[in-house]
Amino acid sequence: MNPSYYxxxxxxxxxxxxxxxxxxxxxLVVFMSVELMLNSCNLLFVTFSRVWGNLAGxxxxxxxxxxxxxxxxxxxxxIVMIYRARRSASVDNASLLKF
Amino acid sequence: xxxxxxxxxxxxxxxxxxxxxxxxxxxxxxxxxEALVPRQWRDEGQMIVTVMSxxxxxxxxxxxxGPGWRTVGAMGAVSIDGPTQIIWLLILVFSLLATLxxxxxxxxxxxxxxxxMAAAVPNSTLERDAAAxxxxxxxxxxxxLFAVSGMLLFPAANDLLLMFVALEIFSLxxxxxxxxxxxxxxxxxxxxxxxxxxxxxxxxxxxxGAALLYGYSGSFSFAVIDAAIAxxxxxxALVVTGMVLVLVGLLFKLGAxxxxxxxxxxxxxxxxPVTAFMAVCTxxxxxxxxxxxxxxxxxxxxxxxQPVVAGIAILTMLVGSVLAIVAxxxxxxxxxxSIAHAGFILTAVVGASTPESGLPVGQIGSIAGxxxxxxxxxxxxxxxxxxxxxxxxxxxxxNDLVAWQGLGKKHPWIASAMTLFMLSFAGIPxxxxxxxxxxxxSAAWRGGYWWLVLVAVLMSxxxxxxxxxxxxxxxxxxxxxxxxxxxxxxxxIGTTIVVATGAVMSVVLGIVPxxxxxxxxxxxxxxx
Numbered sequence: 001m002n003p004s005y006y007x008x009x010x011x012x013x014x015x016x017x018x019x020x021x022x023x024x025x026x027x028l029v030v031f032m033s034v035e036l037m038l039n040s041c042n043l044l045f046v047t048f049s050r051v052w053g054n055l056a057g058x059x060x061x062x063x064x065x066x067x068x069x070x071x072x073x074x075x076x077x078x079i080v081m082i083y084r085a086r087r088s089a090s091v092d093n094a095s096l097l098k099f
Numbered sequence: 100x101x102x103x104x105x106x107x108x109x110x111x112x113x114x115x116x117x118x119x120x121x122x123x124x125x126x127x128x129x130x131x132x133e134a135l136v137p138r139q140w141r142d143e144g145q146m147i148v149t150v151m152s153x154x155x156x157x158x159x160x161x162x163x164x165g166p167g168w169r170t171v172g173a174m175g176a177v178s179i180d181g182p183t184q185i186i187w188l189l190i191l192v193f194s195l196l197a198t199l200x201x202x203x204x205x206x207x208x209x210x211x212x213x214x215x216m217a218a219a220v221p222n223s224t225l226e227r228d229a230a231a232x233x234x235x236x237x238x239x240x241x242x243x244l245f246a247v248s249g250m251l252l253f254p255a256a257n258d259l260l261l262m263f264v265a266l267e268i269f270s271l272x273x274x275x276x277x278x279x280x281x282x283x284x285x286x287x288x289x290x291x292x293x294x295x296x297x298x299x300x301x302x303x304x305x306x307x308g309a310a311l312l313y314g315y316s317g318s319f320s321f322a323v324i325d326a327a328i329a330x331x332x333x334x335x336a337l338v339v340t341g342m343v344l345v346l347v348g349l350l351f352k353l354g355a356x357x358x359x360x361x362x363x364x365x366x367x368x369x370x371x372p373v374t375a376f377m378a379v380c381t382x383x384x385x386x387x388x389x390x391x392x393x394x395x396x397x398x399x400x401x402x403x404x405q406p407v408v409a410g411i412a413i414l415t416m417l418v419g420s421v422l423a424i425v426a427x428x429x430x431x432x433x434x435x436x437s438i439a440h441a442g443f444i445l446t447a448v449v450g451a452s453t454p455e456s457g458l459p460v461g462q463i464g465s466i467a468g469x470x471x472x473x474x475x476x477x478x479x480x481x482x483x484x485x486x487x488x489x490x491x492x493x494x495x496x497x498n499d500l501v502a503w504q505g506l507g508k509k510h511p512w513i514a515s516a517m518t519l520f521m522l523s524f525a526g527i528p529x530x531x532x533x534x535x536x537x538x539x540x541s542a543a544w545r546g547g548y549w550w551l552v553l554v555a556v557l558m559s560x561x562x563x564x565x566x567x568x569x570x571x572x573x574x575x576x577x578x579x580x581x582x583x584x585x586x587x588x589x590x591x592i593g594t595t596i597v598v599a600t601g602a603v604m605s606v607v608l609g610i611v612p613x614x615x616x617x618x619x620x621x622x623x624x625x626x627x
Contacts, residue, residue: 007314014307021300030296037303044310052317057310060260060319064306067267071299074271078278078291084220085288091296094289097364 006047013040027079027089031072038068112172115179117159118187119255123248125152129241138234145240146202152244153195160187171257171626175320178257178391181622185470186254186387193379193477194247196597200372200481201239205591206488207495212370213239213279214287221284236279242272243376250380254387257395257627258319259309259345262388266305266352269384270298273377277369282495290368297351297361305348311341312396321396322627328399342397342404349392352385355445356415359438363426366434371496374430375484378437379477386444386469394453394465395627401451409449409551415442416558423565428498429487432565433480436524439562440476444469446555447539450546454624458545463620465546468538470619475531475608479523482601485594486517492584500569502585505578510587514573516602521566523605526559531608538616 013036020033042061049057083089113120125148132144169180204211215234219226249269256262278291313319315337316327328338351358366374397404419439426432452464463471490497490506490513497503507514523532536559540552578585590598608615 010310014303017303018300021296027292027296031299034296034299034303037300038306041303041306041310044307045313048310048314048317051314054317056260056317056319057313060263060309060313063260063264067264070267070271074274075295075299078274078288078295081217081278082288082292085285091292094292096286097289097293097368 001050003047003051006043010040010044010047013037013043025090025092027082027091030091031075031079035068035072038064109174111174112170112179114159115163115168115170115172116177117163118156118191119248119251121152121156121159122191122244122251125149125156126241126244126248128152129238129244133238133241141237142202142235145237146198149198149240149244150195153191153198153247157188157191157195160184160191166621166624169624169626175322176258176261177252177255178395178626179255180626181624182387182390182466182470183255185619185622186383186473187251189470189473189477190247190250190380190383193383193481194243194250194376196481196600197372197376197380198240198243199593199597200375200485200488201243203372203488203591203594206491206588206594207281209233210281211235211239212281212372212488212495214281214284217279239276239279242276245269246272246276246376247380250384253384254391256388257321257391259312259321260319262392263302263306263309266302266348266388269381270302270352273373273381274298276373277365277377279373280368280370283368286368287370288368290365293361294365294369301348301351301358304344304351308341308344308346308348311337312345315341321392324396325398325627328397338400339403342400343407345392346389346404346408349385349389350411352381353389353445354382354438354441355411356418356438356442357411359415359418359441362438363422363431363434366437367428367430367498371430371484371488374433375481378433378480378484379473382437382441382444383473383477386448386473390448390466390469391625393448394451394455394625398455401456405449405451405548408445409548412442412445412449412551413554413558415439415445416555416562417442420558420561420565423562424568426565427500429500429503429569430484430498432500432569433483433487436562436566437480439558440472440524442558443536443539443555444472446543446548446551447472449548449551450539450543452542452545456546461620462545463538463541463616464623465539465542466623466625467616467619468535468542470623471538471608471612471616472535474615474619475523475535475605478601478604478608479520479532482598482605483517483520483524485590485598485601486513486520488594489513489587489590491586491588497582497585499582500572501579502582503569504572504576504582506572506587507574513587516598517573518570519602519605521569523609525563525566527563529606529609531605531612534609534612534616
């Protein structure tokens with residue numbers, strides 16, 4: 001097993017997540033991009049856990065899953081609240097706060 | 100494989116971790132109160148539980164105060180050392196004051212600053228009915244306590260796993276709290292959305308950095324990462340990239356440029372008590388974690404990160420001070436001011452003036468300087484936001500600076516207190532802010548960054564300009580006839596205590612700073 005393939009895959013997934021975060025307009029899709037970034041981190045944790053032969057990385061990936069689930073609860077409630085008030089979940093429409 | 104699966108029962112120093120555990124249990128009790136207690140008693144019940152758990156937490160912390168108690172606990176996951184304890188003390192005291200702002204009802208005519216029903220669409224019949232029925236979200240108190248427990252864990256975390264979990268524990272309640280304003284709810288929703296999306300992006304970046312550091316050292320523990328840096332066996336690219344990404348995550352929470360763009364929007368949109376709480380306690384937790392990770396885990400890479408953080412400190416001071424000059428909203432102005440303060444604090448981090456880098460025992464180094472600076476900043480910030488909640492119009496607070504014109508003639512005491520806080524922010528003697536600036540700048544100077552101190556002093560002058568702008572608006576401008584109804588509401592006991600404590604401490608710490616400086620110096624030894 002050559003770990004560098006997995007590291008490169010994780011980096012590609014992370015980059016797709018960042019690009020998605022920057023270019024997409026729907027708050028749900030933006031949020032999904034963040035989840036993709038978290039999952040790329042999980043892949044990296046599991047890979048390095050295998051490389052080092054200890055379980056710390058795998059334990060971390062469980063924590064990340066739990067945290068991601070908690071983040072979904074909070075995030076979706078905020079996005080639903082915004083959608084109900086504005087009838088739109090576009091992040092570009094949320095632009096009342098500026099100079 | 101059998102050896103891998105043997106799990107030894109962990110030992111946990113329950114008494115030392117008491118302050119965190121008590122706050123967490125208090126938060127869980129708050130959730131139970133929401134579920135079981137009838138609505139008319141919930142507010143009193145929540146208030147009692149919140150205040151009691153914070154006070155009990157301070158008492159337990161004080162009973163375990165001192166070098167004899169300090170140790171690395173919970174199987175190396177939590178470092179309960181001097182810096183942790185002093186930051187715990189500050190976070191607990193400031194959250195107690197913030198709780199009083201949360202509970203304030205007299206200013207709003209019997210209602211708090213929080214929306215009666217977050218699920219209702221703004222201006223809908225449902226919302227009006229809820230407001231008329233005096234329905235309330237008393238959940239804000241358990242949310243506050245959950246955030247506090249995360250903030251206590253964050254600067255104490257001695258490995259990346261716990262640090263990530265603590266980061267999320269204190270961030271998630273704050274995302275929700277920022278969306279709960281009673282007035283201008285669309286702004287509040289927007290603040291919550293922006294804070295949530297950018298906050299989760301920054302934690303994902305932090306996590307990727309943590310993964311790379313794990314790949315470099317094979318462990319999450321700061322001590323192991325430090326040892327791996329001292330005896331490198333892996334590619335430098337892993338550790339340098341990992342360090343940069345982790346620092347980005349922490350600098351975002353601190354509100355340093357170029358990761359600051361959420362700060363003004365969130366501070367403006369969030370309910371003012373939440374803004375006050377965030378401005379002080381999030382910054383405290385973030386600077387504590389930043390100091391620990393920079394000095395303990397990346398101490399061996401000091402020469403790599405010092406110039407970068409110095410550049411960020413200069414940018415932060417510059418952008419914060421310059422953009423505050425054009426701010427037209429007092430909360431936005433205070434947000435830019437908090438960005439500038441993050442820059443001033445970072446100068447002490449850059450100086451890295453610790454016993455490990457040759458600081459004589461008993462001298463004020465980076466950590467003691469930061470602790471004093473945050474004490475001065477915290478009292479002034481809570482007091483200033485307390486006054487912001489008092490200046491009101493027909494629908495909630497009047498935050499536009501135009502409405503503040505001529506306040507000094509009608510309400511000289513309130514305007515004088517605000518002036519005192521502005522002078523403390525600007526660092527003008529004999530206020531606490533002056534001693535704070537002197538402490539962090541001397542730490543940077545001792546670390547060999549004299550040019551950074553020169554830039555910082557220049558930036559303090561720029562910052563003084565916009566603080567004085569508020570003073571001039573209050574005392575030397577005529578009220579604008581077109582601003583409509585502006586009055587200073589009579590505050591309840593809670594807000595009065597916050598503003599009075601802030602004003603008294605801003606003066607006392609400026610005239611007799613010795614006891615706090617001694618306390619901070621005696622608690623500035625990082626354990627690893």
